Amino acid sequence: AQSVAQPEDQVNVAEGNPLTVKCTYSVSGNPYLFWYVQYPNRGLQFLLKYITGDNLVKGSYGFEAEFNKSQTSFHLKKPSALVSDSALYFCAVRDRGSTLGRLYFGRGTQLTVWP
Amino acid sequence: DADVTQTPRNRITKTGKRIMLECSQTKGHDRMYWYRQDPGLGLRLIYYSFDVKDINKGEISDGYSVSRQAQAKFSLSLESAIPNQTALYFCATSDPNPGQGALGSYNEQFFGPGTRLTVL
Numbered sequence: 001a002q003s004v005a006q007p008e009d010q011v012n013v014a015e016g017n018p019l020t021v022k023c024t025y026s027v028s029g030n031p032y033l034f035w036y037v038q039y040p041n042r043g044l045q046f047l048l049k050y051i052t053g054d055n056l057v058k059g060s061y062g063f064e065a066e067f068n069k070s071q072t073s074f075h076l077k078k079p080s081a082l083v084s085d086s087a088l089y090f091c092a093v094r095d096r097g098s099t100l101g102r103l104y105f106g107r108g109t110q111l112t113v114w115p
Numbered sequence: 116d117a118d119v120t121q122t123p124r125n126r127i128t129k130t131g132k133r134i135m136l137e138c139s140q141t142k143g144h145d146r147m148y149w150y151r152q153d154p155g156l157g158l159r160l161i162y163y164s165f166d167v168k169d170i171n172k173g174e175i176s177d178g179y180s181v182s183r184q185a186q187a188k189f190s191l192s193l194e195s196a197i198p199n200q201t202a203l204y205f206c207a208t209s210d211p212n213p214g215q216g217a218l219g220s221y222n223e224q225f226f227g228p229g230t231r232l233t234v235l
Contacts, residue, residue, distance in 0.1 A: 046225070
């Protein structure tokens with residue numbers, strides 16, 4: 001069965017400091033991995049994805065994520081946080097071998113960046 | 116994403132009423148999805164459709180039904196609303212990579228702005 005765990009409900013960081021939002025996954029085959037962000041009263045926006053190739057993936061707004069197969073993790077990172085990065089972040093996974101194409105989402109991590 | 120629209124954006128209704136949430140997209144995508152979001156639970160899939168003739172149940176389809184009227188339209192119905200269906204509902208679309216065939220659907224999903232439904 002496919003599943004995603006985001007072990008932290010909340011992450012708090014000071015502006016200018018690096019941030020990490022954690023994600024671990026479980027799939028029966030090889031994964032496709034995604035990060036989405038949700039700002040208040042908005043839908044989810046795509047940030048980045050890992051499909052294949054380089055384990056370090058760069059996405060929108062200066063975010064990046066590193067795929068670690070041995071640890072089944074796909075943590076989201078940013079070298080220097082901004083107050084405007086404060087939002088709800090979702091990790092998602094799908095099984096590469098599945099023909100259904102559906103995503104499984106984590107429960108979300110609320111990121112707060114204070115000035 | 117302005118290419119995926121949902122109506123209404125907010126709705127308050129009473130227990131037992133029939134409710135329809137509508138989703139339209141101008142992306143030309145074949146695949147459409149309905150999710151509900153509850154605090155602390157993330158997004159859970161209700162139904163998904165790969166084309167107008169293909170509809171599949173998600174993990175929480177009980178109490179819901181859908182209709183794919185056209186490639187661009189995918190409606191979610193609550194036949195008899197109950198309070199625990201109070202949630203934020205999202206529609207999403209995606210399209211498979213044309214070069215990868217049935218296994219190539221690794222493109223991201225595009226979400227509408229959501230419908231906030233309250234059942235009293």
